[in-house]
Amino acid sequence: MKGLPAEAIQHFDRAELLFKRGDYALAAKEFKRAIKHAPDFWLLHMNLGCAYYKCGDLKNACTALARAVELHPESKDAQYNLGLVLGRLERYDEADKHMAKAAYMGSEEAKEVLAKMSMATCKGCGEPVENVHVPDTPIVFAAEVPWKCGSCGVFCAKCVDKSQKGLVLGALCPKCNREMQVFGSYFLWSLAIGSSSCLLLDQFIQKRFGCAHLREDCGGITGLVSC
Numbered sequence: 001m002k003g004l005p006a007e008a009i010q011h012f013d014r015a016e017l018l019f020k021r022g023d024y025a026l027a028a029k030e031f032k033r034a035i036k037h038a039p040d041f042w043l044l045h046m047n048l049g050c051a052y053y054k055c056g057d058l059k060n061a062c063t064a065l066a067r068a069v070e071l072h073p074e075s076k077d078a079q080y081n082l083g084l085v086l087g088r089l090e091r092y093d094e095a096d097k098h099m100a101k102a103a104y105m106g107s108e109e110a111k112e113v114l115a116k117m118s119m120a121t122c123k124g125c126g127e128p129v130e131n132v133h134v135p136d137t138p139i140v141f142a143a144e145v146p147w148k149c150g151s152c153g154v155f156c157a158k159c160v161d162k163s164q165k166g167l168v169l170g171a172l173c174p175k176c177n178r179e180m181q182v183f184g185s186y187f188l189w190s191l192a193i194g195s196s197s198c199l200l201l202d203q204f205i206q207k208r209f210g211c212a213h214l215r216e217d218c219g220g221i222t223g224l225v226s227c
Contacts, residue, residue: 004037004041005037005038007034007037008034008035008037008038008041008044009034010034011030011031011033011034011037011075012030012031012034012044012047013033014030015028015030015031015047015051018030018049019047019050019051019054024051024054024055024201025050025051025055026149028048028051028052028055029048029143030214031044031051032048035048040071041071042068042072042075042078043064043068043072044063044069045064045067045068045071046064046065046068046072046081047076048064049061049062049063049064049068049081049085050081050206051080052064053081053085058088058089059089061085062082062085062086065081065085066082066083067081067100068082073101074187075107076101076102076105076106076107076110076132077102077107079097079098079099079101079102079105079107079110080099080102080107080109080110082098083095083096083097083098083099083100083101083102083110083113084099084113086098087099096128096130097127097128098121099113099114099121099128100121100122100126100127100128100129100195101121101126103120103121104121114128116225117130118130118131119131120146120148120153120154120183120199121154122146122154122155122159123152123153123154123155123157123159123175124155124156124158124159124174124175125156125158125159127156129146129154129156129183130146131146131183131184133149139170143158145182145183145184146182146183146184147160147171147173147181147182148180148181148182148183149173149175149176149178149180149184150178150180151173151176151178152173152175152178153166154183155173155174155180159174160180162175179220
C-alpha cells in the first residue's frame with residue numbers, strides 16, 4: 001500500500017479485520033471510507049465488491065468490481081470476480097467475456113468455470129468460445145464454428161483463416177499449421193436432418209440448442225486480497 005494516504009490504510013486495515021470476522025456489511029463501510037481517501041486504488045474497489053458479494057448485494061458488488069477492472073484490467077482476480085457476479089445477475093454474455101479474460105490471464109478458477117460450461121478461451125484473441133454440436137461428416141457450412149488444435153488449444157472462427165473455416169474438418173491451426181477439429185461434440189448427421197436436404201449448421205444449432213444456454217453455480221468469488 002505504498003504511496004496511499006494514512007487514512008486509507010487505517011480504514012483498509014479495519015475493513016480487512018471485519019471481513020475476516022464475517023462482518024461483511026461493516027467491512028464494506030470501511031472499504032468505502034478508504035476509497036474516499038484513495039479513489040483510484042483498484043484493490044479497494046475489488047475488496048469492496050467482495051464484501052458486497054458476501055452481503056448478497058450483487059448490484060453494488062458488480063459496480064465495485066467493474067470499477068476495479070476499469071482501473072486495473074490486468075487483474076485476473078478482478079476479471080474473474082466480475083464475471084462471476086455478472087453471471088449471477090444473468091448477464092451471461094458479459095460474464096463470459098470477463099471469465100474468458102481471467103482464464104486467458106491464467107486464472108485456474110476461471111478455467112474450471114468455463115470447462116463446466118463447455119466453454120474455453122480463444123488462444124488467439126482471448127474471447128470466450130462455446131462448445132458446439134456438429135455433424136460427423138465433412139460438409140461445407142456457412143456457419144462459423146470454433147476449432148481445436150491438439151497442441152495449441154481452442155481458436156474462435158475469427159482467428160482461423162477465412163479460406164479454411166467453412167469446412168467442418170480440415171482447418172489448419174493459425175499457430176502451428178497442424179490440422180484441427182471442431183471444438184464441440186458430434187452427432188449423426190443422418191439422424192439430425194433425416195433427408196438429403198442441407199440444413200445450415202447455424203440454423204440447426206439455433207433450433208436444437210438455442211434454449212440450452214444453461215449456466216450453473218460453478219464457483220465462489222475469490223477471497224479478500226491483501227495489499
